[in-house]
Amino acid sequence: MxxxxxxxxxxxxxxxxxxxxxxxxxxxxxxxxxxxxxxxxxxxxxxxxxxxxxxxxxxxxxxxxxxxxxxxxxxxxxxxxxxxxxxxxxxxxxxxxxxxxxxxxxxxxxxxxxxxxxxxxxxxxxxxxxxxxxxxxxxxxxxxxHGHPGQQRQPLLVVGTLDEADHALRALKGADGWQVAGIVSPLAADHGRTVQGVRVLGDVPALADIAATLQARTVLLASAPGAPLRREALLRWSGAGLNLLTLPTADDWLRPGATPSPRQVRLEDLLGRTPVQLDTAGLTALFGGQTVLVTGAGGSIGAELCRQVARLGAARLVCVDVSEFATYRLEQELRRDHPALEGVYCTANVREVERLLAIARAHPPGVVLHAAAYKHVPLMEQGNEIEALRTNVLGTLNAARVAGAVGAARFVLVSTDKAVNPTSVMGASKRLAEQVVQAVARQFPATQYVSVRFGNVLGSSGSVVPLFTAQIEMGGPVTVTHPDIVRYFMTIPEAAQLVLQAGLMGRSGQIFVLDMGEPMKIVELARLLIRLSGKSEAEVPIAFTGLRPGEKLYEELLADDETTEATPHPKLRVAKVAPPAGDVAALAESWLAAAGAAPTADAVRAWLVGQVPEYRPHPVRF
Structure with missing residues (x-):
């Protein structure tokens, strides 16, 4: 100053x-x-x-x-x-x-x-x-x-308990254009009481009638993210012409240009996920002032890892991705949001070890976060099997060896729940990648090698949410493979934060399993997205298309012969798995070199069965 x-x-x-x-x-x-x-x-x-x-x-x-x-x-x-x-x-x-x-x-x-x-x-x-x-x-x-001259303030109903309504009313004092007309509480004891001069007008089932009486078309859901009240309100009243809003979350506030104004309810608000508890001091000590290399930095998880690391005070962030456009977009975002961060943006393929090693030697990292992967199950299942192995297995091997060669303190592999009892080439390739990391860990004892498994991430590229959203915009139908198919879901920031936390806590060779909460039916997810768009299932129908190649009805976080042990973090557990037999890394490298550019699909699957015994390439069809 x-x-x-x-x-x-x-x-x-x-x-x-x-x-x-x-x-x-x-x-x-x-x-x-x-x-x-x-x-x-x-x-x-x-x-x-x-x-x-x-x-x-x-x-x-x-x-x-x-x-x-x-x-x-x-x-x-x-x-x-x-x-x-x-x-x-x-x-x-x-x-x-x-x-x-x-x-x-x-x-x-x-x-x-x-x-x-x-x-x-x-x-x-x-x-x-x-x-x-x-x-x-x-x-x-x-x-x-307040607001623009002549602007009419819109009547607004707040749905929540007295405590939740009190918090919402305080937050709304900084928002433009709203006039709180009343409170609707799920607790009978709250009826008739007032909060900051605003009266509780009734209970939740009467919301539509109360809104009609007051001519209020907007409802603010003041309950905590994931509360059953939010989902009930969405499924019951979104088709009644009510606009459902919620208050910004902590992640919303951290985004540039954040305002206190209510926003539209999003899917992640309805999933019952509680905020992640992070060892902020430990993470700041790990990443603060460090050079951090992120592979797959332009992808959904990789980009969020970059954002989180930047917030933790990294001195230099080396972003590696094969996509020029994704790298450019990430560069623009980080330059805008973190001008003090020294960013290095490289277009490179993790399958080219010499290029990766050159980048790491030019900017020696203290931590390597490996998020580069092919992850689309059906696409990797038909015609691209060898590509899944070259990127997910060979690319992981290259990144892990480079981390050890340049003396990185930690290497973290982003893995998946599809690596457990895999029925797809993609899942088997990720399980083999975990084994490769464990094998490389024995060669570089000075580097801590950790793998982290988690399930589906909302809004990530290639996930069902963008697909369903696009289908809804076109008027449907929304295609679901099976009425009983279920998946675990988490948000992108939550996934990235837990990856960093596991990287901090992990010892070399460990595989971490994230607490994914309760699984959710994909058809239920589709219904929520339809309601969030303000439409009904009569307007946007749901069609069932049958399971795709390599797809399972449900995902597991542990193989049948595995057990877990608790960690100090409530959402992280360590999978106790048998170490890989022999030099898996050398075997994978030599086979891939000999396989050539176009091995048959049967040859790829047969070799994977030999390396990943739990791999079942022929799932039961429904």
Missing amino acids: TRAGAVSLSTLRRDATSKSWLVDLPLIVLAWWLAFWLRFNLGLPWPYFDHALLTTPIALLCMALGLALARVPRQSWRYVSLADLRLLAVGVALGALLTTAVVMGLRIDGFPRSVFAISAVLTLVLLAGARASWRTLIERERERT
């Missing part, structure tokens, strides 16, 4: 403090005299008039000193809160004690001691009342003038 800026800020603080004293000091004097007046039943006998006159300067100075010690004059009246009023009470109590000590020390004959307590109460009431009145006037003026 410049000297002129510092002087200006100091002047503003002094002005605010001076204005506070201009109101507080007269009120302190008034409270002192009112205390005498009340003490003597609304009349002040002449002898005690002298007592009041003599001690007024003492009471004023002592009370002012107590308020100053509690830093009350620095409070902003415009934003006064309960915390400020508690601090005011502390200041008044200190002032009252000082006044009592000084006046009693003067030994004034016949001085009425009850005046001390009465004046303290009156001072607190008058000072708190002044602040509350000022804030009330400011808020009313803001409500009158």
Whole structure:
């Protein structure tokens, strides 16, 4: 800050403090005299008039000193809160004690001691009342003038318990264009009560009738993300013409240009996922000031890993991706959001080890996050089997060896639940990639090698959510392979955060399994997306197309012969798996080199069965 800026800020603080004293000091004097007046039943006998006159300067100075010690004059009246009023009470109590000590020390004959307590109460009431009145006037003026001239404020219903409604009402004070018409609570005990002057009008089943009576077409769901109330509201009332909103989450606030305004309910708000608890201090120590290399940086998970690492204070971020456009887009985003970060953006294929090694030697990383992979199951199942092996297995082998060769402290492989009892080439290739990482870990003991498995990620490229969204926009039908197919889901930020947390906690060779919560039927996911679009299943039908090649009805996070052990983190467990037999890395490398560009699909599957015994290439058809 410049000297002129510092002087200006100091002047503003002094002005605010001076204005506070201009109101507080007269009120302190008034409270002192009112205390005498009340003490003597609304009349002040002449002898005690002298007592009041003599001690007024003492009471004023002592009370002012107590308020100053509690830093009350620095409070902003415009934003006064309960915390400020508690601090005011502390200041008044200190002032009252000082006044009592000084006046009693003067030994004034016949001085009425009850005046001390009465004046303290009156001072607190008058000072708190002044602040509350000022804030009330400011808020009313803001409500009158807020927004654009002539803008009509829309009626809004808040759905949630009293605690949730109170939080929502506070947040809405900074939002434009809304007038809270009432609260709808799921608790019968809340009915008829008020929160911040807004009344609870009824229970949740009556929401549509209440909205019609008040002519409110917008509903703010104040319940926590994942609460059953949100899903119930969406499925029951989205077709009734109600616009469902929610408040921004912590991740929303971290995005550039975030505002306090309510936003549309999103799918991740309905999935029952609780916020991830991170060892922020440990992650900051691991990534802060470090060079971090991320492969597959342009993909959904890779890009989010880059964002999270940038927030944790990495000094240099080396972003590697085979896609020029994805790399360019990531570069633009990180330059805009993290201008202090030194970014290195490389277009490279992890299957080319010399190129990868050259990048790592030019910018030696402390941590390598390997997210580059082919992950689309049906696409890798027919005609691209060898491509899945070259990228998912050979690419992982290259990245792991490079991390060890340049002395990286940690290497983290992003794996998948499809690696457990795989029925697809993609799943088997990822299981083999885990084994390759464990094999390389024995060759480079100075580097900690960790793998992390998780399930489907909402909104990631190639996932069902973008597909369903596009189908809904075209009017349907939304295609679901089977009515009973279920999957585990998590959000992109949650997946990336848990990958980083596992990388921090893991010991070399470990495979981490994420707590994915409860699995969800894909058809239920489709219904939620249809409702989120404001349409019904009558307008956008759902069609069942049958299981695709390599697809299972359900995904597992552990193989049948595996067990897990707990970790200090509630959402992370370690899979206890048998170490790979022999030098899996060398075997994979030699076979892939000999296989050529176009081995038969049967040859690829037969070799995978030999390397991954739990692989079943012929799933049961339904």
